Amino acid sequence: MLKLDGLTKTYAGQRGVNSVSFEVAPGEVVGFVGPNGAGKTTTLRMIAGTLEPDHGSVHVLGHDMWSNRKAAQALLGYLPEHAPLYEDMTPRTYLDFLLAARGLVRNQRTALVSQAAKRTQIEDVLDRRIESLSKGYRRRVALAGALAHDPPVLILDEPSDGLDPNQKRVTRALIRDLSPGRIILISTHQLDEVATLCSRLILIADGHVRADQSPADFAAQDPKGQIEDVFYRLTVASTDGPEKPGEAHI
Amino acid sequence: MTAFWTGFRALYWRELRQDAGNPLAYVFGASFVSASVLLAFQVGGLFEAGRAELVAFFQFHPWLFVVLMPALSMRAWSDEARTGTLETLLSLPVPTSALVLAKFMAAWTLACLMLALTTPLWLGLSLLGPVDHGATLTAYLGSCLLAGAYLAIGMAASAASRSQVLSFVLALSFSFLATAAGLPLVGSTLAGFLPLPLTEALAALSMLDAFAGFERGVIEARALSYFLAVMALGLALTGLWVDHKRGGQA
Numbered sequence: 459m460l461k462l463d464g465l466t467k468t469y470a471g472q473r474g475v476n477s478v479s480f481e482v483a484p485g486e487v488v489g490f491v492g493p494n495g496a497g498k499t500t501t502l503r504m505i506a507g508t509l510e511p512d513h514g515s516v517h518v519l520g521h522d523m524w525s526n527r528k529a530a531q532a533l534l535g536y537l538p539e540h541a542p543l544y545e546d547m548t549p550r551t552y553l554d555f556l557l558a559a560r561g562l563v564r565n566q567r568t569a570l571v572s573q574a575a576k577r578t579q580i581e582d583v584l585d586r587r588i589e590s591l592s593k594g595y596r597r598r599v600a601l602a603g604a605l606a607h608d609p610p611v612l613i614l615d616e617p618s619d620g621l622d623p624n625q626k627r628v629t630r631a632l633i634r635d636l637s638p639g640r641i642i643l644i645s646t647h648q649l650d651e652v653a654t655l656c657s658r659l660i661l662i663a664d665g666h667v668r669a670d671q672s673p674a675d676f677a678a679q680d681p682k683g684q685i686e687d688v689f690y691r692l693t694v695a696s697t698d699g700p701e702k703p704g705e706a707h708i
Numbered sequence: 709m710t711a712f713w714t715g716f717r718a719l720y721w722r723e724l725r726q727d728a729g730n731p732l733a734y735v736f737g738a739s740f741v742s743a744s745v746l747l748a749f750q751v752g753g754l755f756e757a758g759r760a761e762l763v764a765f766f767q768f769h770p771w772l773f774v775v776l777m778p779a780l781s782m783r784a785w786s787d788e789a790r791t792g793t794l795e796t797l798l799s800l801p802v803p804t805s806a807l808v809l810a811k812f813m814a815a816w817t818l819a820c821l822m823l824a825l826t827t828p829l830w831l832g833l834s835l836l837g838p839v840d841h842g843a844t845l846t847a848y849l850g851s852c853l854l855a856g857a858y859l860a861i862g863m864a865a866s867a868a869s870r871s872q873v874l875s876f877v878l879a880l881s882f883s884f885l886a887t888a889a890g891l892p893l894v895g896s897t898l899a900g901f902l903p904l905p906l907t908e909a910l911a912a913l914s915m916l917d918a919f920a921g922f923e924r925g926v927i928e929a930r931a932l933s934y935f936l937a938v939m940a941l942g943l944a945l946t947g948l949w950v951d952h953k954r955g956g957q958a
Contacts, residue, residue: 508798510955528711531801538799542792546726558718559800561711603796 459483460505460611460641464514467500474500476665477514482641482658484610487633489652489673490645492662493693498645499539501662502615505643506536518611532560535609537617539645541600545589549580549599552588553606560607574606577632593620601629611641618651630655649685653677663693715802716810723784723814733780737822740776744768744826761840762830766847766923770887770915773858778879780819781862782872784811785946789870789953798954808947812856812863812939819855823848843925850922853935854915858883860942867949883915886938890914 460482467475475497482488492498503509505516507523507530516523521530544552553574557567575581578598583591588599597620604612617633618626633642633655646652652659653673661669661676669676669692677685727733744765748754752764788794797807827848833839858879865879866872888894889910899907911917918935921928 503795506795506799508795508954528801528803531799534799536796536799538792538795540792542796544722544726544793545791546729547722551725555718555722556796556800558721559715559802561714 459517459519460643461517462501462505462514463517465501465504465511465516466513467497467504467509468512473665475504475511475662478662478665478667479514480660480667480670482643484639484641485637486658487637487642487644487656488658488660489656490643490660490662491647491649491652491689492668496662496693497665498662499615500665502536502539502613502643502645506534506538506613507531508536508538533609533611535604535607535612537600537604537612537614539615541597541619543588543596543600543603545587547588548585549575549588549591549602550584552599553602556603557606562607570606570608573608574602577605577635578602579628594622594625597621598625598629601632605636610639611643612636613643615645616647617644618646618648626651649689653685661689661692668692711801712803712806715800715806716813719797719802719807719810720814723811724817727814727818733818736776736780737825740772740822741825743772745829747772748829759837762833762844762847763923765826765829766851766919769851769854770919773855774880774883774887777819777855777858778862778865778876778883781815781859781866781879782876783866784815784863785867785950786870786872786875790872794950794953798950804947804950804954808863808943808950812859812943812946815859815863816852816856819859820852823851823855840925846925846927847922849927850919850931853922853932854919857886857915857935857938857942860939860946861886862942864942864945864949867946867953886913887915890916 462481463479465475465478466473478497478501490498490501500509504511505518505523507516507527510524516530518530518533521533523530544555547555550571553571554567557570562570571584575584578601580595580598580602583595583599588596591599597617601614601617604614614633618629621629630651633644636642644651644656656673659669659671659673659676660667673685676688677683680687680691747768748762748765752767754762754764785794788797798804830839830844834841861882862875862879865882866875868878869875891914895907895911898910902910913934915938918931921931
């Protein structure tokens with residue numbers, strides 16, 4: 459179980475995330491949606507252990523992120539916003555580095571790199587420098603980095619951003635394949651992705667959870683079943699609001 | 709192996725490989741070797757002294773390091789923060805101390821390799837006359853420690869800012885102050901408006917003062933402790949800055 463309890467983060471006196479609580483069970487694929495600056499990335503960073511909350515807690519399969527961070531982070535695969543990568547490395551050396559830092563031995567690393575490359579379809583660019591790769595490949599390399607160690611919990615910040623329709627299709631299929639037995643939390647702006655991929659939708663706006671239900675139930679709030687219209691109605695107060703400080707990067 | 713050592717080892721080798729593939733590292737190496745040898749002959753009068761000793765060579769190291777070590781360390785953390793890869797590093801189940809030490813040790817290894825490139829001067833001089841090898845080795849050890857102290861200052865400056873330029877300027881300023889405090893001219897100027905004990909204390913805390921014994925081939929416990937303390941302080945500050953980012957501060 460991934461459990462968030464009263465997660466709160468304040469930036470310069472402004473509440474970035476305000477008492478966010480929810481639980482995600484293994485096998486669930488949760489779409490975490492909201493307008494820009496709503497607190498999605500801040501929440502994901504607190505779950506991943508790269509940002510400390512002011513209040514509240516995150517438990518990853520029973521491990522508290524802030525009192526037992528190493529154990530909790532060992533269970534997580536995290537794709538950060540904008541999919542940052544080391545430009546000077548090749549996908550192979552990058553994935554190997556991440557796995558080595560997680561304490562895996564060479565034989566395990568070789569097998570896991572091949573498995574992640576196959577899953578994300580980057581086998582043909584494994585030995586090319588990352589700086590020479592297209593945006594789609596780079597995104598997939600970053601995704602491979604998140605899932606290379608085969609974690610039971612995946613936290614993905616806009617995994618299909620920058621991918622062409624075919625690549626999006628492949629990525630969604632991959633997430634679907636990975637979902638049995640895993641906890642997957644996806645932050646995205648693409649509501650169609652949530653509708654087709656996720657078993658549950660959590661809407662956050664102004665740092666508060668505004669909805670937590672199945673995409674079908676969410677869409678059913680609109681007479682025409684338009685998920686975008688429900689999203690608009692629930693978030694219009696905060697849409698186009700200013701980006702919160704610290705939302706974008708460390 | 710513990711999370712500390714696996715994380716340390718993975719990042720240490722990543723940093724070294726990055727430096728090995730970076731033309732700037734070779735430019736720094738060539739600049740250091742040529743500048744130190746040129747200064748030793750042209751300004752220090754290595755031949756004119758008529759003695760087979762390298763004091764004229766080592767005496768310029770503090771001033772060369774004031775510029776070179778900030779240049780070598782400026783990217784270490786600022787680049788990670790600017791490109792977003794710090795988010796990836798912080799999501800690994802590795803203690804911050806391992807990350808800080810790995811980056812420092814990799815940069816220090818490179819600095820010591822740069823120093824090793826000047827050993828032909830030592831060997832050449834030993835062909836011309838009797839060289840005190842013990843004293844020369846001690847001076848090299850002192851130079852390594854000196855480089856480590858400047859690098860630790862540079863690492864802290866790099867962690868404090870996302871801008872490489874600002875990191876460089878910060879490290880250069882602090883390194884210069886820590887060096888120039890030992891100059892008689894600076895001491896007498898400071899004595900004009902600071903109490904004498906404070907002026908003397910500042911001079912005693914200078915890198916020049918600590919390095920002087922090593923230059924003469926003497927290992928002083930006080931100087932050794934000084935360099936180790938500067939390194940420990942620099943790395944502790946770096947760790948604090950990195951954890952500060954985890955706390956959500958810029």
